[in-house]
Amino acid sequence: MIKLEDVTKVYKTGVRAVNNMNVNIGPGEFVYVIGPTGAGKSTFIKLLYREEKATSGKVIVAGQDVSKIKNRKVPYFRRNIGVVFQNFRLLPKKTVFENIAFALEVTDTPRVEIRKKVRKTLELVGLEDKANAFPHELSGGQQQRVAIARAIVNSPKVLIADEPTGNLDPDTSIGIIELLERINEVNHTTILVVTHDKEIVQKYKKRTILIEDGCIKIDTSTGGYADGTY
Amino acid sequence: MELISCIKNFPKHCKTAVQNIWRNGVMSVSSIFAVTITLVLIAVMGVVAINIQDMTYSIEESLTIYVKMDRELKDDDAEKIKPEIEKIDGVKTVSFSSKSDELDKLIESQDEDGKKLFETYRKNNPLGAAYIVEVKDAKDLEIIAEKIRNIENVNEVNAGGESTLSLVSTLETVRNGSAVFVVALTIIALFMIANTIKMTITSRQTEISIMRMVGASNWYIRLPYMLEGVFIGILGSIVPILVLYFGYHIVYESALGLLSAMLAMREPYPFIWQCAGLLVALGSSVGLIGSFVSIRKFLKF
Numbered sequence A: 001m002i003k004l005e006d007v008t009k010v011y012k013t014g015v016r017a018v019n020n021m022n023v024n025i026g027p028g029e030f031v032y033v034i035g036p037t038g039a040g041k042s043t044f045i046k047l048l049y050r051e052e053k054a055t056s057g058k059v060i061v062a063g064q065d066v067s068k069i070k071n072r073k074v075p076y077f078r079r080n081i082g083v084v085f086q087n088f089r090l091l092p093k094k095t096v097f098e099n100i101a102f103a104l105e106v107t108d109t110p111r112v113e114i115r116k117k118v119r120k121t122l123e124l125v126g127l128e129d130k131a132n133a134f135p136h137e138l139s140g141g142q143q144q145r146v147a148i149a150r151a152i153v154n155s156p157k158v159l160i161a162d163e164p165t166g167n168l169d170p171d172t173s174i175g176i177i178e179l180l181e182r183i184n185e186v187n188h189t190t191i192l193v194v195t196h197d198k199e200i201v202q203k204y205k206k207r208t209i210l211i212e213d214g215c216i217k218i219d220t221s222t223g224g225y226a227d228g229t230y
Numbered sequence B: 001m002e003l004i005s006c007i008k009n010f011p012k013h014c015k016t017a018v019q020n021i022w023r024n025g026v027m028s029v030s031s032i033f034a035v036t037i038t039l040v041l042i043a044v045m046g047v048v049a050i051n052i053q054d055m056t057y058s059i060e061e062s063l064t065i066y067v068k069m070d071r072e073l074k075d076d077d078a079e080k081i082k083p084e085i086e087k088i089d090g091v092k093t094v095s096f097s098s099k100s101d102e103l104d105k106l107i108e109s110q111d112e113d114g115k116k117l118f119e120t121y122r123k124n125n126p127l128g129a130a131y132i133v134e135v136k137d138a139k140d141l142e143i144i145a146e147k148i149r150n151i152e153n154v155n156e157v158n159a160g161g162e163s164t165l166s167l168v169s170t171l172e173t174v175r176n177g178s179a180v181f182v183v184a185l186t187i188i189a190l191f192m193i194a195n196t197i198k199m200t201i202t203s204r205q206t207e208i209s210i211m212r213m214v215g216a217s218n219w220y221i222r223l224p225y226m227l228e229g230v231f232i233g234i235l236g237s238i239v240p241i242l243v244l245y246f247g248y249h250i251v252y253e254s255a256l257g258l259l260s261a262m263l264a265m266r267e268p269y270p271f272i273w274q275c276a277g278l279l280v281a282l283g284s285s286v287g288l289i290g291s292f293v294s295i296r297k298f299l300k301f
Helices: A041-048 A071-078 A096-105 A111-125 A140-152 A170-187 A198-203 B002-008 B010-023 B025-061 B075-079 B082-086 B099-108 B112-122 B138-149 B161-202 B205-213 B218-236 B238-258 B268-296
Strands: A002-010 A016-025 A030-034 A056-061 A081-084 A158-162 A190-194 A207-212 A215-220 B064-069 B091-097 B130-135 B154-158
Touching (some): A002 A041, A016 A215, A030 A170, A041 A056, A041 A158, A041 A190, A071 B205, A071 B218, A081 A140, A096 A111, A096 A140, A111 A170, A140 A170, B002 B218, B010 B025, B025 B218, B025 B238, B064 B138, B082 B091, B082 B130, B091 B099, B099 B112, B138 B161, B161 B205, B161 B268, B205 B218, B218 B238, B238 B268
Parallel strands (some): A030 A190, A081 A158, A158 A190
Antiparallel strands (some): A207 A215, B064 B130, B064 B154
16 A cells, blocks of 8 residues: 655755655555654655655555656545644634535535535544534544544545644543544554554554654564664 | 536635635735725726826817918918818818908907907908818927928918927826826735735645645635635725715816816716726736735645
8 A cells, every 4th residue: 555665855955854765554554653753754754645755766655656646636646645633734714514525525526425424424533513613612632533534534545644642632642543543444544643652552552663764663563662762 | 627627616616715705804804905995096096197198188189280371362262272281191180261250250359349440351351261270199280380381372370389389298298107107006006915815825824735635636726715816806896986986976076167178077987987897807807816826836746
């Protein structure tokens, strides 16, 4: 589902954020990406949803060679990927329903189907009763649920979560991670979670990738932080 | 494919645009206000400039060349010269005034005593026939006068002399000056509006990045903003049109008694509607172009 071959990313400033990285993530996998700040985690996922272009090497996501996608076609490629951010990034002037529906509207989904899918997704994330609320009326955890709902409503093959629990308290964080797990189980979506939260990684043991200095230091399928490296 | 999607979604984009204007409250109001103020300025200056132009033209039109023929020349012979004058480049109309017409005019201009005195000349009219020549461009007055002077049997040609020439050049300057002023003002106004729209769009940079994130194509993002610009332009032109409508009526009616026919203002209709149409077009096109240009830099991948 996600495949990186000898990928290097050097920014215009000369910073080598990703250095000769190789990784392979299969369909339906649930993967944690961890590592210290400035290690290249963000660049890694930006390469995946084509916010950045690799300087060299091949990035393949959902069967497409990402670096070969024309600028004009990027929006269409993005429809295959759901992205969730630390700061939620909801449209503040739209209601919860409209926020989630927006991801479907841009793909010209018929209105009836939008309604059906949004309802279903709201149920999945447990916010049926908040459909008409505006984002600022919700708590952080609820906002993140809306963001997740928006990311998965058009059934993407890959869901990327960049520090989804970074702004949330531990209890809420657990709820969010459990939600992501449920999505992984129910929809068989490939999920990548970038996180700093040791407890979460240790509690829900999954494949974990440790990135340091732009390289993959440890890639384990047993989960948990490798001793002493972080 | 993108185009079809845009057309199909047009009503939705319109709705989004209206919704954005409504939900962005203060920002929208300030944009509309900027449009309103600049359009009022343009409207007032434009209307004043157009009327000044009209007036200068009508003054210039009233400038004529007075051609006196030789006194001995009979009316019939004098009339034969008409085609010769008409042939001259830049001559608009030539009207003939016979010997007796000239005397009538002279008598008319005198007081009671004079009238009686000149009436006695009726039988033996000492005056020559005359031509009144209108020219197309007042600048050519002197040149045409010179050409007429060279025609046979012409006794005297009067084009008004130095003062007329300087009047013509002054009017020319006024006209050009006001046109330049209006154009400059329009350009400034357009920049002001475009800038305001740019500000409102910059404040929604996150919104645009989110739209891109969920896979909205560039045109899908752009269209509602462009429509929003158009709507703001149209809303902003309402007040200027009202100002124009009522203001022009008031000024026109009060000027009617004050100004002579030569300096009359333009008829209110269809002038007001033409200006109103122009204002709406100006407001909405600036909104459209302004938002198109400002959003461009946020749509680069």
